[in-house]
Amino acid sequence: MMRFILVFIIVILSTLVISCQLQGDEDIGLELPLDTDNFGMYFTDTITVTSSTVLLDSVATTNTGYLITGQYIDGKVGKVTAKSYLGVGLNDAAPDIEEKAVFDSLVLMLDYDTYNYGDTTQLQSLYVQPLTEQLNESETYYGFDQAIYETIPIGSQSFRARPYTQHPLRIRLADDLGSKLFEMAKNNLLSSETDLKTYLHGLALIPGSDDNGSILRFTVASDSTVIRLYYHENNLDTEAFTYDFKISNGGTYFNQFSSDRSQTSLSSLQQTFQAVKSELTQEETYIQGGISLNTRIDIPYLHSLKSLGMFAINKAELIVEPVAGSYSTTVPLPQSLFLQEVNGSNWIISSAEEYMYIKADNINNTRFYSYDLTSYVNAVLEEGLPSKRGLLLSLPATENPTSLQRLVLGSGTHAEYKVKVKIYYTLVQLEEK
Secondary structure (H helix, E strand, O other): OHHHHHHHHHHHHHHHHHHHHOOOOOOOOEEOOOOOOOEEEEEEOOOOOEEEEEEOOOOEOOOOOEEEEEEEEEOOOEEEEEEEEEOOOOOOOOOOOOOOOEEEEEEEEEOEEEEEEEOOOOEEEEEEEEEOOOOOOOOOOEOOOOOOEOOOOOEEEEEEOOOOOOOOEEEEOOHHHHHHHHHHHHOOOOOOHHHHHHHOOOEEEEEOOOOOOEEEEEEOOOOOOEEEEEEEOOOOOOOOEEEEEEHHHOOOEEEEEEEEOOOOOOOOOOOOOOEEEHHHOOOEEEEEOOOOEEEEEEOOOHHHHHHHOEEEEEEEEEEEOEOOOOOOOOOOOOOEEEEEEEOOOOOEOOOOOEEEEEEEEOOOOEEEEEEEOHHHHHHHHHHOOOOOOEEEEEOOOOOHHHOOOEEEEEOOOOOOOOEEEEEEEEEEOOOOO
16 A cells, blocks of 8 residues: 555656656756655666567558559668559440541550659659459459469550659550450440450559669549540541540559568568568668568567666657668658557557657757657556567558558667667655664
8 A cells, every 4th residue: 555655656746847857868867856865757768679670461452542553672672563453444424436436546544643652763664464354343452462464565655753743644555455445335335344344354554674763653533544545536527536444433453562672681571470680680670561561669678677666657758760861852751650569479469549750850850750658668567568569660551552651760779770768767765664
């Protein structure tokens, strides 16, 4: 009972002090303004923190709103490739084309989203290749899935990405395909989605195998993401007519993400739920959406705080710092990270949605993410949670399926950019009688 009362007093007093006295010299104990020497408030940021890079299950990429395609060779996480697979649908009505009309061309149009990952100044290629069978509209496709496509493309384009332009990327498709669709339309053989998909099962968007450009997102729901059929009414008519086959009406689409890490320090990371310690990756850990790279944080010696005696945790804060030079306008920092608890096998064991937000240290011209760990630390100490529990950092769940954004974090022993836990605590020293 006496211990409970003392701890309660500690918490109340230290809460009052910490609200006005957390600034200042963090390397020494901060004495409480009391008439007794038995209470003291202290700070530490030297508690051991270990970290590792963890590969988790692939994320579902079915019908996320974007077609994501391209290839970029990232010096930290390797060659990252994105491919898209999509069905094609009719417009709001079947095409109605005059019998004397003349075919001009068939063009795939893809409306840029502003997102990109990589170098948009580089020339890159995109190949359009027909699928050998229709996508299953009742199936959920994941980032590791792929669809089978013909080896010969029906269209291609070499270009420099312009994700901020209002003009869609245009790729002219084979006249043989265009003429066939045109004749089917004229003969009323494209009256339903089934008619169209029986002939055109779908398309694959494949980047050039040697590309080192940018991974791009195209907006599916846009009226500019279509296959546009151009024609004119007769040989004497110069007025162009169009009919749009809409991608958004094509049913299922999904994106495939892959990563070749063989030439990086992560080359040994091959199996799902496997972890590679930061000491084996140049004292760095990595996070990447789509590929499902995550950073695991462990604080293995939290229980050792109990050796201090009678104390109370006032505040505990997790700080993680991106490695300088690992981010740029080409590879920007994410604005937030998702934090979850995991067990010793890297299975997620918490459902709470907790976030760390990016902050700026303008004095040192650095960036960092922080999270209030007070509740977690107290739970570990008071409830005796297993020491094998850890904290997993990833991109937010809403961004993981639609982004290949990556982040490089320092480790607990990195010379400059550390993962650390700051703990403010109040200690009471009982006088011996």
